[in-house]
Amino acid sequence: MVRKTVDGQIRNKERTKIKLIEAVGAIIRTEGYTGLGVNNIAKYAGVSKKLIYRYFENVENLIEAYVLNKDYWTNLNGKVNQLIELNKDDYGKTLASITLVDLFDKLMNDDETRKIILWEISEKNELMKEVSTLREIMGSKLFALTDPIFKEKDDDIRAIYALLLGGVYYLSLHSHAAGGSFCEINVENDEGKERIKNTIEKVIEWMFSKASETS
Amino acid sequence: MVRKTVDGQIRNKERTKIKLIEAVGAIIRTEGYTGLGVNNIAKYAGVSKKLIYRYFENVENLIEAYVLNKDYWTNLNGKVNQLIELNKDDYGKTLASITLVDLFDKLMNDDETRKIILWEISEKNELMKEVSTLREIMGSKLFALTDPIFKEKDDDIRAIYALLLGGVYYLSLHSHAAGGSFCEINVENDEGKERIKNTIEKVIEWMFSKASETS
DNA sequence: TTAATATGTCACCACTTAGTAACAATTTGT
């Protein structure tokens, strides 16, 4: 027989798992992904590290549980159908702009998200490969929205988006590490931020207006 | 009296220092900057780690010696005036394209350069701040070339360039870490690479053609 | 040739790391 999982006041499996997962977040926020060791996580959670192995097998799985819960794109997953419905009219033009600009804002302000991005590009990492793949699935749903208008054009909306998205990632990382200006723009102040956002919108706008031209 | 620094066959201060500095390069190439510990560097150099402290005081100084010795970005500095002269005709349009596309190729193939970029955005690092500043000086000379044509336009060539350059950095980093596709483009194969390069050229082309329109 | 000094190695320190075995205590089902 399968016994009910322990749910007492003193011993409680689920509560402990949550403690561990939230410890991961706390560490990423304060120390960055380099602080994600078994000992440190257990210390933050106030619990024995043995339990990490018992409940998650290894640290990787624990972190995966955390990251999947936190990721910007995978979180959009729940809203994606709604978003698609709302953005059918302009073939996803507004959506493309908004997601990039929003993500830029989020990354500039949210240490946690930024450090996950950094972690993702830092090392050959099977976990991050999975996260990355999940994001792609999300993304393909959104690109399906834009395809009708770009169908027979040689303008490559995916390539444009990849470059802009990568640019957004990089700019936020750069500004929080080396800092200072980048291409003579300082995204640490509002004026710099606005220039980037306006340019993102302008490029997207241009792409779509070109694509909708009668050929 | 100051004695001549030892220059024998068995003991040789300068030779050892070079060994250590080159060990840093070898490690960055093979393991990335995370492998830059005292023990590891000494092992690569085939020398006692004690000497790192004796000759460089600490690991930071040793790494600084390496990066400055490599002179990545200041090396470009020598060619800058020549490049400007050659690209006056089209206000730097070709140059803007070429530098981005070339850099993309370089980053996709050169582990060392890519890992230094990664290091630069990974941590608050005074040394990397310096390198970053040097690059900005370089860049401003190139933007001087484009300014006449963009002068009274509200298109922001610096913001476009920042996004594209950041995009190039990010795409190369992503493909060597998580890998797989990004925005449904896989830059690990030639088809993906070409799509990115073509799009870079197209965006630059568009920017300049818009800027040169009579208003 | 000899003494002084620079160079290099080795063994060790205290600390941190990932991971495990043995054990104690709580919760569950009977």
Place this chain on the structure above:
DNA sequence: ACAAATTGTTACTAAGTGGTGACATATTAA
């Protein structure tokens, strides 16, 4: 109430970290 299973802690490996003092020896200057 009591046994069985689950949850949690402690203490312990074995290996790796940055850093240092003691010592051996190659090189230099005399």
